Amino acid sequence: MAAGPNPKDLAMKPAVEAMKALLARFARDTGGSIAIMWGLSAIVVIGMVGAAIDYSRAVNVKEVMAQELDGAVLAGARYLSSSTSTDKTKTQIVDTFSQTTAQALGETATYELTADDISISEEAGTISATAKGAVQTAFMKILGIDTMPIEVTSQASFSDKYLEIALVLDVTGSMDWSDGSGSTRIASLKSAATALINTLMPDDSSDRVRISIIPYSEGVRLSSSMASSVTNGYSTRCATERTGDQEYTDANYTVEALGNGSGLYMNMRPDYWTTNDLPDLYTQKGTAYGACPYNEILPLTNDRSTLLSKINSLSAISGTAGQTGITWGWYTLSPNWNDLWDTDAEASNYDDDETLKYVIIMTDGEFNAIFDKTDVSKQSCSGRGRNRQCTTTTGTYWYELYSDTSTASADRAKKVCAAMKNSEANQGSGITIYSVYFNPDSNATAEATMESCATDSDKFTYASNGQALTETFVKYAQDIQKLYLSK
Numbered sequence: 001m002a003a004g005p006n007p008k009d010l011a012m013k014p015a016v017e018a019m020k021a022l023l024a025r026f027a028r029d030t031g032g033s034i035a036i037m038w039g040l041s042a043i044v045v046i047g048m049v050g051a052a053i054d055y056s057r058a059v060n061v062k063e064v065m066a067q068e069l070d071g072a073v074l075a076g077a078r079y080l081s082s083s084t085s086t087d088k089t090k091t092q093i094v095d096t097f098s099q100t101t102a103q104a105l106g107e108t109a110t111y112e113l114t115a116d117d118i119s120i121s122e123e124a125g126t127i128s129a130t131a132k133g134a135v136q137t138a139f140m141k142i143l144g145i146d147t148m149p150i151e152v153t154s155q156a157s158f159s160d161k162y163l164e165i166a167l168v169l170d171v172t173g174s175m176d177w178s179d180g181s182g183s184t185r186i187a188s189l190k191s192a193a194t195a196l197i198n199t200l201m202p203d204d205s206s207d208r209v210r211i212s213i214i215p216y217s218e219g220v221r222l223s224s225s226m227a228s229s230v231t232n233g234y235s236t237r238c239a240t241e242r243t244g245d246q247e248y249t250d251a252n253y254t255v256e257a258l259g260n261g262s263g264l265y266m267n268m269r270p271d272y273w274t275t276n277d278l279p280d281l282y283t284q285k286g287t288a289y290g291a292c293p294y295n296e297i298l299p300l301t302n303d304r305s306t307l308l309s310k311i312n313s314l315s316a317i318s319g320t321a322g323q324t325g326i327t328w329g330w331y332t333l334s335p336n337w338n339d340l341w342d343t344d345a346e347a348s349n350y351d352d353d354e355t356l357k358y359v360i361i362m363t364d365g366e367f368n369a370i371f372d373k374t375d376v377s378k379q380s381c382s383g384r385g386r387n388r389q390c391t392t393t394t395g396t397y398w399y400e401l402y403s404d405t406s407t408a409s410a411d412r413a414k415k416v417c418a419a420m421k422n423s424e425a426n427q428g429s430g431i432t433i434y435s436v437y438f439n440p441d442s443n444a445t446a447e448a449t450m451e452s453c454a455t456d457s458d459k460f461t462y463a464s465n466g467q468a469l470t471e472t473f474v475k476y477a478q479d480i481q482k483l484y485l486s487k
Contacts, residue, residue: 058148066152072097077158082206090115166329170363171215175316180440181465188466192473199477210300212332216325217318219292234260238292240371250334259371260398299345322367323412350424361435367409417453
């Protein structure tokens with residue numbers, strides 16, 4: 001299709017046609033009166049032609065300034081949606097506008113935006129800004145006009161919502177393997193999670209956003225007192241899942257205690273035990289066969305430095321009880337668990353219309369470990385040689401079932417995810433879940449589990465290398481920003 005006429009050319013056409021007519025008339029009549037008229041008219045005509053050119057330049061500059069101001073105000077809206085500091089938001093807008101406009105216009109025009117030109121209405125949830133500038137004229141100087149003033153305005157909405165986000169991160173033994181691009185998976189996870197935090201928390205004033213970090217393997221690590229509380233004395237360092245009526249709920253641990261993942265009790269792979277004959281090896285579980293992560297979970301915090309430090313300290317160990325990590329992600333967002341945390345880590349109520357809750361789940365493989373509780377007999381021995389004494393006792397203990405082929409762990413994870421999505425969080429709409437399967441090798445089972453957990457299909461991603469994982473985490477952060485900016 002042929003392009004239509006340029007509007008700027010149309011604006012200049014009358015002046016150009018007038019100039020042609022005068023030149024033709026001057027060519028036909030060289031009398032003194034005509035020459036005088038031409039001299040006087042030429043000034044006007046040249047001024048008209050020049051005005052059209054100068055006006056065209058001013059229009060171009062105004063379009064550029066408007067575009068850059070829109071971008072700066074939107075950046076301010078994103079910033080203010082993670083922070084309550086209006087002064088820092090104004091500084092962010094001014095700096096962004098100055099930098100991008102300088103790159104776009106150079107010295108072809110003057111422009112200015114100050115903090116006083118920006119208005120932030122918390123009641124309306126809007127940011128308004130007005131930038132002023134001027135273009136030096138090239139032709140209109142003849143008519144005594146040296147500059148053409150420019151003024152542009154922009155407005156954007158920002159969210160007054162608060163965010164609570166749980167990062168459920170796989171730190172199992174396979175995370176020390178290659179990510180497919182020359183790095184380890186755990187190193188790539190650190191880079192990706194750091195990028196996500198930096199996107200959601202541009203600086204230390206990001207007080208509208210709180211994030212929890214749940215590193216998981218066969219369980220999650222807690223402080224000694226917390227572990228003892230939630231497992232009803234079974235454990236001094238770790239916790240796993242729970243069974244019974246509260247297995248797929250966020251009911252408080254006092255309603256139903258959680259499992260023991262510390263390795264201090266009956267906690268080993270099935271090929272090392274039978275129900276009625278437990279060797280002494282069970283006491284070594286915590287050091288040899290599947291331990292909880294080295295890193296304790298971090299409940300909700302808006303301390304950016306603490307979050308980045310936790311991410312940087314992650315290390316890999318053991319097998320994959322994904323359902324446990326996912327469940328603990330839920331607990332950190334649940335007001336039912338607030339008695340376990342310090343006051344500043346307490347989750348908001350589910351019906352709080354100012355807060356939105358999200359979970360981001362990451363794994364690099366199939367879930368393969370579950371914990372159950374049963375009555376078993378075990379033998380305890382003490383002393384050496386003739387002084388060695390052994391006794392057999394029967395009690396109720398948590399034990400682990402580990403399998404690379406069983407779907408039990410994945411099935412439990414899906415049920416936990418479904419319960420979160422159907423919870424009363426986010427004013428009854430459920431917790432929003434994002435998920436990612438991160439591995440150079442595709443795995444249909446692991447991918448299906450992660451996709452099932454996600455709120456919808458566009459919130460699941462398969463990342464085949466470290467760069468793809470970082471891109472996914474940043475995309476999720478930006479998507480969350482868009483979602484709550486629109487609330």
